[in-house]
Amino acid sequence: MSLDDATFAGAPLGLAGSAPYPTEALRPWVGRAFFLPCDDPWVRGAGDRDHAYLDGARTSWSDHPEYMDFLDPDSPVYDLKRAEADLYLHHWGAHRDATTVLDVGCGVGRFATRFLDRGATVYGVDPDLESLRRLAWHAPDRPGRLDLSWSSAHHLPEVEVELALAVEVLCYVPDAEGALAHLATRVRPGGTVLLSVESRWGWASSPDAPAGAIEAALQEEGVIDLPGDRWVRLYDEPRIRALIEGAGLELVELIASHWIPDGPLEGCAPLDLSLEELVALEERCRLHPIWGPMHRLWLVEARRPT
Numbered sequence: 402m403s404l405d406d407a408t409f410a411g412a413p414l415g416l417a418g419s420a421p422y423p424t425e426a427l428r429p430w431v432g433r434a435f436f437l438p439c440d441d442p443w444v445r446g447a448g449d450r451d452h453a454y455l456d457g458a459r460t461s462w463s464d465h466p467e468y469m470d471f472l473d474p475d476s477p478v479y480d481l482k483r484a485e486a487d488l489y490l491h492h493w494g495a496h497r498d499a500t501t502v503l504d505v506g507c508g509v510g511r512f513a514t515r516f517l518d519r520g521a522t523v524y525g526v527d528p529d530l531e532s533l534r535r536l537a538w539h540a541p542d543r544p545g546r547l548d549l550s551w552s553s554a555h556h557l558p559e560v561e562v563e564l565a566l567a568v569e570v571l572c573y574v575p576d577a578e579g580a581l582a583h584l585a586t587r588v589r590p591g592g593t594v595l596l597s598v599e600s601r602w603g604w605a606s607s608p609d610a611p612a613g614a615i616e617a618a619l620q621e622e623g624v625i626d627l628p629g630d631r632w633v634r635l636y637d638e639p640r641i642r643a644l645i646e647g648a649g650l651e652l653v654e655l656i657a658s659h660w661i662p663d664g665p666l667e668g669c670a671p672l673d674l675s676l677e678e679l680v681a682l683e684e685r686c687r688l689h690p691i692w693g694p695m696h697r698l699w700l701v702e703a704r705r706p707t
């Protein structure tokens with residue numbers, strides 16, 4: 402399904418044009434809770450480890466919507482999330498001009514909007530319908546085109562793109578390898594996959610580390626399993642290499658990142674760092690004998706073989 406099938410109060414939206422839509426077509430629906438039929442009935446489920454992230458998101462939309470829609474300049478984490486996106490795109494700058502992008506687990510559109518800004522055609526997929534609505538609301542005025550699917554990483558729209566993203570997604574998906582292998586089928590041969598996952602050690606001393614996860618911090622398995630709260634697989638380098646290889650992709654680059662934003666050193670860094678200052682500090686962390694392994698995220702660039 403796509404925005405072609407979206408409805409409001411049971412009636413089609415009647416968007417101007419056809420999917421993927423110029424973002425301007427979405428303007429009449431800004432702030433309105435349109436409905437999108439789901440592609441994967443799994444998105445309606447709840448209560449097990451596969452749905453732990455979604456269960457948490459549903460609660461957060463009702464308790465703390467201002468943290469969920471961080472593209473709203475009034476969000477308390479607007480600046481933090483923007484700084485993080487700038488840091489990601491600093492590392493992934495070679496792919497900024499991709500013209501067709503599949504953003505799996507796109508959320509409210511932290512990256513989708515950046516690619517729309519550069520005129521790309523973006524296909525956003527997420528199992529959280531509320532996030533997809535926010536992305537649609539943030540889209541107008543951006544030069545690209547957009548389509549949305551309410552679905553999971555295991556059921557993706559039939560597209561072929563030059564760039565696929567899965568940013569901070571696969572660590573919440575127990576069958577990450579199956580999801581990544583499916584995602585790879587949507588990338589043209591020779592095309593690129595950019596993804597990130599939580600890293601093994603940095604999460605435990607990060608500002609949002611979950612209470613009660615001390616066992617996960619100390620054991621070898623590297624899985625945070627707090628029923629009713631969250632399920633996260635933490636990655637070290639061998640596990641990432643196995644994930645990429647298992648999905649039939651070639652690893653191009655693996656970058657340790659995020660010691661400062663959302664990382665263990667966030668609390669002691671100045672609040673108003675420029676991107677240049679942030680990149681320089683992160684580089685010093687990367688080379689540091691103690692802080693080096695304590696980064697929060699791995700940034701991964703992979704390629705679909707030709």
Ligand SMILES: C[S@@+](CC[C@H](N)C(=O)[O-])C[C@H]1O[C@@H](n2cnc3c(N)ncnc32)[C@H](O)[C@@H]1O
Nearest residue numbers: 454506507508511528529553554568569570574
């Ligand atoms: C931490 S957020 C990241 C959002 C966005 N990629 C970003 O970087 O801002 C994780 C996202 O993954 C989505 N997600 C969770 N389980 C998923 C699944 N099985 N398939 C696809 N997306 C999933 C969530 O709904 C959420 O939007």
